Amino acid sequence: SYVDELTKLRYTTDAGFTDAGSNHNVSIRHTNPEYTKRYPQAENVRSFPGAVRSCYTLRPIVSGSKYLLRASFMYGNYDGLNMIPVFDLYLGVNFWMTVNFSKDDPDLAFYSEVITVLPEDSVQVCLVDTGLGTPFISWLELRPLKNTLYPQANVTQALALSRRWNFGGDRMIRYPEDPYDRPWFPWNDPGSLQISTEQKVERDESTREIFHAPSVVMQTAITTPNVSTDIEFGYNVRTDHVYPKP
Ligand SMILES: *[C@@H]1O[C@H](CO)[C@@H](O)[C@H](O)[C@H]1NC(C)=O
Ligand SMILES: *[C@@H]1O[C@H](CO)[C@@H](O)[C@H](O)[C@H]1NC(C)=O
Numbered sequence: 001s002y003v004d005e006l007t008k009l010r011y012t013t014d015a016g017f018t019d020a021g022s023n024h025n026v027s028i029r030h031t032n033p034e035y036t037k038r039y040p041q042a043e044n045v046r047s048f049p050g051a052v053r054s055c056y057t058l059r060p061i062v063s064g065s066k067y068l069l070r071a072s073f074m075y076g077n078y079d080g081l082n083m084i085p086v087f088d089l090y091l092g093v094n095f096w097m098t099v100n101f102s103k104d105d106p107d108l109a110f111y112s113e114v115i116t117v118l119p120e121d122s123v124q125v126c127l128v129d130t131g132l133g134t135p136f137i138s139w140l141e142l143r144p145l146k147n148t149l150y151p152q153a154n155v156t157q158a159l160a161l162s163r164r165w166n167f168g169g170d171r172m173i174r175y176p177e178d179p180y181d182r183p184w185f186p187w188n189d190p191g192s193l194q195i196s197t198e199q200k201v202e203r204d205e206s207t208r209e210i211f212h213a214p215s216v217v218m219q220t221a222i223t224t225p226n227v228s229t230d231i232e233f234g235y236n237v238r239t240d241h242v243y244p245k246p
């Protein structure tokens with residue numbers, strides 16, 4: 001266990017949350033030293049050879065409450081095979097996503113988030129071997145959310161993260177600036193202008209209760225240098241979903 005330097009949040013060993021798999025140090029660190037510094041969690045993985053379905057059981061959960069779950073993966077050629085596996089991730093019995101690193105790059109890192117209402121007092125996160133290599137995971141995070149946040153997520157429907165940008169920002173925002181430890185990545189465009197204010201950005205009650213975007217994220221923005229320039233913004237919508245319980 002250790003305290004994360006960036007967020008000051010405590011990360012603990014997964015020993016008490018699964019009885020399967022084996023622990024390995026990565027053999028290649030991320031090529032970006034900033035990544036290695038920021039995510040010591042990526043130094044090591046648990047892998048699950050020879051099992052179709054391997055699960056973590058997270059508890060205690062306040063049944064009927066809203067949570068954010070984040071699963072992160074950094075291959076780092078931990079098995080010396082130099083081959084990134086493709087496997088499935090489940091939230092209980094519900095399909096979460098296929099973990100498929102798009103490039104054959106052993107230091108490629110990847111994370112996925114869902115926001116969901118958890119119906120029981122524990123939740124299982126499972127990795128399923130689909131015959132395309134041994135599933136592994138680097139770290140797993142569970143964050144309680146206020147129930148009024150993200151009304152689109154309820155007990156029958158979860159939300160999957162596409163992107164969460166901090167327009168005009170110059171660094172990633174996490175806990176404690178975001179009380180829910182949502183990573184907000186800086187987004188700037190050479191053709192646009194960064195604008196910012198020193199003043200706290202207060203939102204009206206109704207908006208605050210839905211997204212609760214931190215003031216520091218709202219204090220920066222981008223704008224166009226003149227009226228004839230566009231800001232172009234593109235994103236891919238993943239086709240993966242968390243399916244409702246049958
Ligand atoms: C991983 O590295 C740490 C620190 O170098 C070492 O203490 C630990 O035994 C290693 N773990 C494995 C599974 O090799
Ligand atoms: C993984 O991604 C690659 C490249 O995008 C794609 O060709 C392949 O079909 C995907 N595999 C699975 C099992 O989804």
Ligand SMILES: *[C@@H]1O[C@H](CO)[C@@H](O)[C@H](O)[C@H]1NC(C)=O
Binds near residue numbers: 152153155
């Ligand atoms: C969950 O949200 C969806 C979309 O907003 C809605 O159609 C559905 O009825 C909601 N389910 C419950 C149990 O509230």
